[in-house]
Amino acid sequence: MNIYIRGEKLEITDAMKSYAKEKLERLSKYVKDSDVNANLLFKINGIKQKLEVTIPLKNFTLRVEEVGDDFYAVVDTAVDKLERQIRKNKTRLENKQVKSRIDFDFMSFDEKDEENANKIVRRKQVELKPMDEEEAILQMELLGHDFYVFKNIDKDGKISVLYRRKNNDYGLIEEE
Template sequence: MNFNIRGENIEVTPAIQKFVEQKIGKIDRYFDEGLDANVNVNLKVYNNKQKIEVTIPMSQITLRAEEGHDDLYAAIDLVVDKLERQIRKHKTKINRKLRDQGSPKFMFTNGVEPNRPEYIDEDEEELEVVRQKRFDLKPMDSEEAILQMNMLGHNFFVYTNSSSNSTNVVYKRRDGKYGIIEPS
């Protein structure tokens, strides 16, 4: 794994860097041939609140988790736990998809970790579409799309950007601000 560790309002000391690499490096055991990916870690400090964001882009999936805590080291532990839960939850589905595509290799290892029971989710649902909607995309600017989204009470809204004529998505972020997803 290649680590890219950045800090916002915090200096990334060698001790912090070593701790992050050691903790996040533990997820390597979930992969058949080890994890050869760039691990992007962003550490933030705002108002004595520590936040860590980890993004690991890979060929088939992108693992991403973020966690906040008063203690940076506790936040790092929590984000690693969240990444491990994601991997355990989705490894069967991804390996099945690769097998169905004729791939001789699997992304995730199928072995059970020592000292840890195999993750079994009896309530695990198949990813199924339960509702489908069709509607015309009206050309508008981002402010009008935000207004429409808020009037509908949704947390995202799909629209056609009137200036670029491309399909965009506006969404409400956890911090209460708005974001826009545009095609490249």
């Protein structure tokens, strides 16, 4: 597993890199392909530290965000969450061939724009690939998101939005 670590408004020390790499190596036993990239982004948000881990695999993407006071605790919790995601979805991943993956491209904006609540402060461009509703649920769960946009193969490739309702059921918005 190739591990890429970078910091935003934070200098990552060799000790921090070593600790994060050691912890992420635990996940190698779940990944058959040795040429997998794990991307870690550390950010400082006030006094809190935030870690975003993204691991794009062949047929899906693992992603987790964790916030905390201590760098090492944030790394531990994030790796534990990733391991739980893998174990929780192991059967579904083994029994179902997931056919698509969404890659996110993040665009940065000036900090003064982010302070204005009526402005769009983050944009994502996604490549929508066809999948059925079950695959969309799996992808949404693996990413840890509350919604997921996809081309619904059950509806002739029309765009659909899958979302988690307050009672933890799912809702689906479909293009007419």
